[in-house]
Each structure stands twice: as C-alpha cells, then as structure tokens.
Amino acid sequence: MVDLDAPDTVYPLPPLEEIPDNDADKPNAAHKLTKTFGGFPAIIFGAAPFCQIYNDVDHFSGVSPLRATRLALRYGINAFDTAPYYGDAEIILGNALHALDHEFPRASYTLITKVGRYPTGFDYTPEGIERSVARSLRRLHTTYLDVVYLHDLEFIADEKLPKRDGNHATALAGEREQYGLNADQEDEAYTEKDHKVLAAVKKLFELRDDRGVIKRVGISGYPLPTLLRLAILIQKRLGKPVDLMMSYCHLTLQNSTLEQFKPEFESRAGVKQVISASPFSMGLLRSQPPRWAPAPPWPWIKDAITGAVQLSKEWDASGSGLPDLALQYAFARAREAEMPTVVGFSNPEEVHASTKVWREVDAEGLAEKEGWVSRVMRTQDLFRDAQVLDCSWASP
Numbered sequence: 001m002v003d004l005d006a007p008d009t010v011y012p013l014p015p016l017e018e019i020p021d022n023d024a025d026k027p028n029a030a031h032k033l034t035k036t037f038g039g040f041p042a043i044i045f046g047a048a049p050f051c052q053i054y055n056d057v058d059h060f061s062g063v064s065p066l067r068a069t070r071l072a073l074r075y076g077i078n079a080f081d082t083a084p085y086y087g088d089a090e091i092i093l094g095n096a097l098h099a100l101d102h103e104f105p106r107a108s109y110t111l112i113t114k115v116g117r118y119p120t121g122f123d124y125t126p127e128g129i130e131r132s133v134a135r136s137l138r139r140l141h142t143t144y145l146d147v148v149y150l151h152d153l154e155f156i157a158d159e160k161l162p163k164r165d166g167n168h169a170t171a172l173a174g175e176r177e178q179y180g181l182n183a184d185q186e187d188e189a190y191t192e193k194d195h196k197v198l199a200a201v202k203k204l205f206e207l208r209d210d211r212g213v214i215k216r217v218g219i220s221g222y223p224l225p226t227l228l229r230l231a232i233l234i235q236k237r238l239g240k241p242v243d244l245m246m247s248y249c250h251l252t253l254q255n256s257t258l259e260q261f262k263p264e265f266e267s268r269a270g271v272k273q274v275i276s277a278s279p280f281s282m283g284l285l286r287s288q289p290p291r292w293a294p295a296p297p298w299p300w301i302k303d304a305i306t307g308a309v310q311l312s313k314e315w316d317a318s319g320s321g322l323p324d325l326a327l328q329y330a331f332a333r334a335r336e337a338e339m340p341t342v343v344g345f346s347n348p349e350e351v352h353a354s355t356k357v358w359r360e361v362d363a364e365g366l367a368e369k370e371g372w373v374s375r376v377m378r379t380q381d382l383f384r385d386a387q388v389l390d391c392s393w394a395s396p
Contacts, residue, residue, distance in 0.1 A: 002123040004131045008139060009088050011061045013099055019063045024348055025071055031355040033076035035362055037338045038273035040110065042331075042362070043354060044079045045072045046277065046344035051087030053292050055346055060088075064347045066096040071348045073104045075355050081246075081277070081342045082140075083114035083151055084132060094140040111140055114151035114220060116200065124156050124196055126203035133207060133214070144213050147244060149220040150200050154395055157197045158190040159226045164394040165297055169257050171225035172264060179225040186268075187236035194233065201234050201242065218244030218275075222395040224261045231269035241270030246342070248278035251333055253285055253326045253376070254383050255390050259337055277342035279330030280323060282396065287319045294396035296388075304386035308379050315375060322379070327357050329376055332367035 013019070035042040045068075050060045069080070080097075082089045090113060097109070115132040116124040123132070136145060160180040161168075171179035180190065189195055201217065208214040219234075219242050221227050227245055235241040245265050250258035258276055265271040280286055283293030284301075287309050305322075312321025327343075334341045345351050360366040367373070383389040 002118045002121045002128065004118075004123070004128065004135055008091055011088070011092060011095055013063065013066060013095055016099055019066060021070075024352075025067055025074075027071060027075045028352065028355070031075065031352075031359045033355060033358060035335070035358075037340050040079050040273070040275070040340040041077050042335065042340055043077050043358060044081050044112070044275070044340050044342040045069070045077050046342045047080055047082040047089045047093045048086045049344045049346040050082075050089040050092040053087060054290070054344070059346065060092055065092050066099060067348050068345050068351055069093065069096040070100055070103070071351045072345065073100070073109060075351065077351070077355075078104075078108060079110035079112060079146075079340070081112045083117070083149075084136065085114065085117045085119060085151060087119060090136055090139040094142075098141040106142055110146040111142060112147040112149070113140070113145055114149040115204070116153065117151040117155065122155060124150070124153075124200040126199055129200055129203045130207070137213065144215060147216045147218055148204055148207070148214045149218040149244070149246060150197070150204065152221045152395070153197055153200075153219055153230060154221045154223050154226045156193055156200075157226060157230055158193045159223060160190060160229055161223060161225060164223075165391065167257065167390045168223065168225050168392055169260050169390065171228070172260060180229045181225065181232075186232050189233060189237070194230070197230055198234065198237055202238060205238065205240065216243035218242055218246060220246040220248075222247060222249065223392065224250055224257060228261060228264055228269065231265055231271055235270050241272070243271070244273045244275060245269075245271045246275040246277055248276070248342075249281045249284075250392070251276035251330055251337075251339065251341070252279055252281045253329045253379060254281055254388065255392060256333055257390050257392070258339075259333060262337055262339065274337075274339055275342065276330070276334055276339050279327050279341055279343060281326075285326035286323045296393045298386075298388055298391075298393075300386050301383075301388045304382045304388060307382045311378060311382070312375075315371075324357070325375055325379060327354065328361055328366060328372070331358055331361045335362060
C-alpha cells in the first residue's frame with residue numbers, strides 16, 4: 001500500500017561553512033558543460049543514488065550529496081532527475097539545493113521528478129498524483145516542478161509486446177501490428193489499463209495547464225514500443241502530446257535502439273524531447289556489476305561482459321576500460337542524436353569523471369579516432385556473437 005501522508009525522514013545538514021569546499025569541490029574550467037539539448041544540459045544529474053538502493057545510509061545522509069550537487073551546478077549540470085520511488089532521494093536532493101540557494105537560486109536549475117511508482121507499490125490515480133506532486137514540492141523546497149514524468153507506466157498499461165526479450169526495433173518495421181503501432185491502431189486503447197494511463201496524464205496536464213505547478217509533462221519507462229504506443233495514444237485521445245519521453249538502458253554500448261525510436265516519438269507522437277538514462281545499462285557495463293543491478297535473463301550475456309572486461313584491459317589495465325568506453329559511447333551517440341543523458345552521481349569524483357568524458361567526446365572528437373572506433377566495434381562484436389546486441393529484456 002502506498003502511504004503518501006507518512007512523515008518524512010529528517011536528514012539534518014551541518015552549517016554550510018562546516019562542509020568542505022576545497023579543490024575537489026571546484027570544477028575543472030576546461031571541462032565546464034556548455035552544450036544543451038532542448039533546454040537541458042547534455043548531462044542531467046541522476047539523484048537516484050541518494051538512497052539506500054544504491055548507497056548505505058551513512059553516505060547519502062552525509063555531506064557527499066550536497067558536495068556532488070554543488071559541484072555539478074558549478075560545472076553547468078543544472079538539471080536534476082529524481083523520483084519518490086528512489087526512497088528519500090527527493091528529501092536529500094531538496095535539502096542540498098535548499099542549502100545552496102545563496103549560490104544557486106531556484107531559477108538557476110531544472111527539477112525533474114516522477115509520480116505513480118513508489119517503494120511500496122503503485123498509485124496512478126488522479127488523486128494519488130495530486131498528493132504525490134504536493135509531497136514532492138514540499139520535499140524539494142519549491143513552488144513548481146519543471147518536469148513530472150508518469151513513472152514506469154508499462155506497469156499499469158497494456159504493454160502490447162509480442163515478446164519481452166529481444167530486439168524491439170522490429171516494432172518499427174515488419175511487426176508494427178503486433179506491437180499496436182500500425183497507423184490504424186493509433187487511437188486504440190486496448191484495456192482498462194490504457195484508460196488509467198490516459199486519466200493519469202490528463203491530471204498532469206491539468207496541473208501544468210490550469211494550475212502551473214508543473215511546467216512540462218513526460219512519460220518514462222523501459223520498453224520503447226510500449227512507450228511509443230502510449231505517447232501516440234495520449235496525443236490522439238487527449239489532443240496534445242507529452243513534452244518529454246525518457247527511457248533507460250536504450251542508448252548504451254550494448255543496446256542503442258533508442259536512436260531508431262527517437263524520430264518516431266517526434267513525428268508520430270509529437271514528443272518535443274527524448275531523454276536517455278542509464279548509460280551503464282543498470283550497472284551491466286561496469287567491471288563489477290553493483291549489488292542492485294538487475295540480472296538480464298540471458299546467462300550468456302555474462303560471458304560477453306566478462307569478455308568485454310578482459311578485452312578492455314588491452315587499453316586500460318586498471319579495469320575501468322569497459323565503463324569508460326560505455327560512457328564515452330553513450331555520450332557520443334547522445335550528442336549525435338541531440339539527447340540529454342541522465343547519469344547517476346553519488347559523489348564529486350563521479351561528477352568530475354563524467355564531465356571529463358564529455359569533454360573528450362564533445363571538444364576533443366574522441367569518437368572520430370580510429371583506435372576508439374576499433375574498441376567499440378570489437379566490444380560490440382562480443383555482444384553480437386552472444387546474440388544480445390540491441391536486445392532488451394523484461395522491465396526490471
């Protein structure tokens with residue numbers, strides 16, 4: 001059961017003058033972020049790590065979140081993605097931004113949160129959405145939210161997937177009808193589940209258009225064909241499109257099918273901005289997948305990842321070669337497609353590292369270098385040989 005009225009946990013911060021602000025808290029001037037896509041910085045700060053799913057309570061209740069937030073803002077990463085589903089992440093982020101108000105007032109950054117999915121369950125009712133938005137406003141110390149997504153809507157909608165695992169790009173070609181994506185299916189709501197999605201988005205539109213507490217409305221989730229079908233349905237049934245769509249793990253070294261779907265979201269559903277998240281594919285593309293990483297259903301992908309880690313030691317013996325390549329690839333493809341990328345940050349070191357990679361891709365032309373292209377191709381060959389390149393799996 002979802003209890004949106006439970007008291008919030010209190011995470012007190014020490015006075016700002018007692019929080020370290022040394023060289024590690026200063027941006028590298030050469031790596032400052034200037035590129036934007038659709039009004040968003042090329043890198044969006046993912047605040048999901050500010051909860052016990054990703055870190056222990058001593059970490060996210062300390063000063064590391066504030067220092068990471070402050071450093072990101074100093075770099076020009078001035079958009080933050082959070083959600084009620086991420087435990088107390090809204091509280092932690094809100095506390096940090098509130099404490100930094102003297103240096104970065106509310107108008108200087110974009111706040112993105114979500115409704116519908118919570119640690120204890122789901123509530124996509126219009127009443128639940130209203131209460132959730134009110135709670136997020138309070139937690140984030142703000143009078144308005146720049147973006148609110150209907151979170152992981154595949155869990156309440158009719159997925160309309162003939163297969164959950166595999167390459168879903170076939171939904172854009174010969175299998176359109178099976179995915180509900182034919183032109184004559186565009187305004188067809190398949191079950192009562194689809195009507196729940198429409199009612200939920202209608203409430204978000206009301207909060208945006210009639211009351212102004214939301215500036216933009218989006219949908220988010222994992223399966224691209226489902227998100228596309230619902231984005232089209234929303235435009236057809238409600239007479240206006242959602243502003244944004246975000247999917248995760250679909251612009252990565254292992255699966256880049258978001259590039260194929262992006263033009264469809266724009267032309268068929270009127271979506272103004274497509275956003276990518278999770279460039280490490282929920283930890284899959286790290287040298288050691290973290291404890292929270294969901295396991296794909298194919299056992300042979302583990303062999304492909306192990307092979308990719310070994311291969312990467314040819315150019316980086318430290319073991320960070322695969323995650324570095326994964327982030328470089330995600331940034332390079334997102335830059336080409338003009339999509340912001342949500343990257344989860346736990347500490348200032350990760351902020352420094354990501355801005356350095358963006359600089360390598362954007363200003364130094366890393367993706368044009370023969371050696372780098374060869375690394376990408378050889379790594380993707382491992383996924384291709386394992387028959388998992390561009391393959392998705394059931395929603396985590």
